[in-house]
Amino acid sequence: MKSSILFHVSFVEPQAHYVEMQMEVQGFDQDFVDLKMPVWTPGSYLIREFAKNVEKVTAQQADGQTLTIYKINKNTWRVEQPGSHFLVNYRVYSFEKSVRTNFVDADHAFLSPAGTFFYIAGQLDHEVHVHINLPTYWAKISTGLAPVEGQAHRYYAPDFDILFDSPFEIGNQDTWTFEAEGIPHEMAMVGTGSYNKEQLSQDISKIVAEETRIWGSNPNDRYVIITHNYQSAHGGLEHLNSTVLASARNAYSNSIGYANYLSLVAHEYFHLWNVKRLRPQGLGPFDYETENYTPLLWIFEGFTAYYDNLITLRCGFRSEQDYLQALVSEFNLVLNRAGHQVQSVGLSSFDTWIKQYRPDENSPNSSISYYNKGAMLACMIDISIIVQSQGSYCLDDVLRAAYNQFYLIENRGINEQEFQALAEEVTQTNLKAIFEAVYTCEELDYNAYFNLVGYQFIDQNAQSQTPSLGIKVTHHDGRTIIKNIDRNSAAWIDGLNVDDEIVAVNGSRLDPQGRELDLAISASLIGDGLTLLVSREGLMRELTVTLRASDKVSYAIERLANASEEQRRLGNRWLSLKEGN
The missing domain is CATH 2.60.40.3650 (Immunoglobulin-like)
Known part of the structure; x- marks a missing residue:
């Protein structure tokens, strides 16, 4: 039988x-x-x-x-x-x-x-x-x-x-089909939403075309996009010939929300190639009973996070300014976490099983996301290739060559060394400094890269001296509760704890929204002390906390006013802008 x-x-x-x-x-x-x-x-x-x-x-x-x-x-x-x-x-x-x-x-x-x-x-x-x-x-x-x-x-x-x-x-989901690159795509919308079927079909078709161009061919005979529409949600999970997305039901009716949804589609669709087929050693064949480790999620998730917004720029869904704001948010998310001085992006990839999906009150101090930091390094690799090849190559060419070699020809997982070797061989460039940065907490000189393509990476808070406690609080039932404390902040050094309830500051009881605390900080200078009455496990204690300067950054990516013609040309190549922009 x-x-x-x-x-x-x-x-x-x-x-x-x-x-x-x-x-x-x-x-x-x-x-x-x-x-x-x-x-x-x-x-x-x-x-x-x-x-x-x-x-x-x-x-x-x-x-x-x-x-x-x-x-x-x-x-x-x-x-x-x-x-x-x-x-x-x-x-x-x-x-x-x-x-x-x-x-x-x-x-x-x-x-x-x-x-x-x-x-x-x-x-x-x-x-x-x-x-x-x-x-x-x-x-x-x-x-x-x-x-x-x-x-x-x-x-x-x-x-x-x-x-x-x-x-x-x-169930009774709203379904329709459209063809993109000769491949039928099914949309399945679960729950009500403000979406426009015709517009979605047209715009997703542009994403499919651009990503197929990048990779050289499309591996599917059919593809399914399942979207769950909620009051508030954003996320997705890739599959071999489908994806499942979560979106806010009203996201489609405003320009920012709609662009973010299209970026989400672009991200998960990009995974058709990047991780589902071109994959790291360790992720396939799968062992479903234990962790499957790899240090390469910074490439397979981080590169995808870099491309999702870039593709929406290339497809015309975002302006140059909107794209640069989306890109710089990756940098600000990483550089405003003290964890970027503690955990490398390679270790973040390897430790995803115990950290990425299990954040706690100290996670900002001890970890970073391989999505954000991987996108940062992908950007640096892309710019480096464009500059060193004088615009002849970009990161697209590396991905296409890797997909062809390691999936279509050899059908096997890859390691970091052979990915770097292939990237350097295909583009005739030297990427050593960026790949070395994967396993260190030292940051690259990002401005040096952006300058080469006619942009500058500037901290808008660089000249700011703002006093700070270094805490994040929540307000619940009229109480102000500490939820996070920044490493080496005033609160960290002077002994405030997560879950402390701040009852009073300088002798004034806090109102239900904690505004007296904000007023006290804004009326103080760096080096001034605040007297805080806190409740810790129901016991009152008084602490004096000396305010320190905020270490929060606010980077922006802007055009260099005095950029040369060559810098502008390479910048247009990077962002796929027309000459003369």
Whole structure:
């Protein structure tokens, strides 16, 4: 008997946030079969322990005879003496709103496969079918999986890697299709929104065309964009031939919100090539039971974060000024975190499993994001290539060559050294200083790079001497609570704690919004002391804190007034601007 794995997916109590699963297995006639649930999902580097949502696991033979099934570790169920044809039933509680986790309610179901489907130990490469028992109150299924011809609501994956990379949106979503670069694209909008279908189709088609031009070819036969519209949200997760986005439902009706949505589309679509196919060693083939480490997320997420806004500039969705503001925000986010003096971007990539998705009150002091810092270094690499090649090459050429060599030809993961070597060979440039900066906390002289293309990188706060406590507070139930303290700030040095309630300053009780604290700081000079009455674990104590100068920066990227013709030419090449700008 040929072995087969078929899942039946049902919704008996969607209002209670459950999906009912039945796994039908044939052709594995052995002493026992171990069924596993992944502990993480590709693209989101955190151990999420999806098995915690699994309930009521039972097993039986095809004739109804009950089988023995029990857990042997946190995410593994063992079926004893299953025979050649058996069924496993289980329920998955699904009530976490994100692009990477299951959510089911009376209106729709979003299934993230890694948190939904079991796999048989040692059988990740086995083909699998999925049948959706579509309830009468829902009409549509949106997924990147291939439908099985002639069988309604049945889908096929050649292996579990493809299944785990193919989310499902099931419900009454608003769907339409358009063609871009000869490829059909399905839009699936979940929830109401202020979007314009025709405009979205036109604008996303421009993104698809530009990114296909960068990479040289488009790997898909079909692509699905699932967008969940919320009151307030922004984020996405890439998949092999689809993406799941979260957006504010009214973002489409204002220019900034719409440009940001298009940047999000550009970011996730860019991942079709950068990480889903051109990938680092360590990210594929996947081990779904433990962390999969790589120090290269600064390239695969950081470069993508650099390109998302750049592509919207190239497509005409942003002005030069708007783009430079979006770009410089990456620099300000990193350089205003004391963590940039503690954690390198290479270490940030490697430690994503324990830091990126688990921020705490000290995270700004101890870590940076490989998204932001990677985008900064991508920008420096791009400018360096353009300048050293006198405009003959840019970072686009490196990515296209890497994709061709390491995916289309060799189909393997890469390491940092060979990526750098290829970049330097293709563009005939020296990128040593930038790649060395990946593993140090020393910042590059960014202004030196921007000057070469006719721009300047200036700190608008450089001459400012503003007194500061160095804290962030929240106001809750009329209380002012410290939530973060900056490293080496006045509060850090003089002993304020996170979770301290500031009750009074200089003898004046704070109002519910803490305005007396702001007034006291603004009326003081650097070196002045503030007397703070704080409640710590319900006990009152008085502390004197000596104000220090704020170390916050506010960089801007502006054109050099005296730039040479060559600098302007190279700057136009960098930003894809027409000559004469």
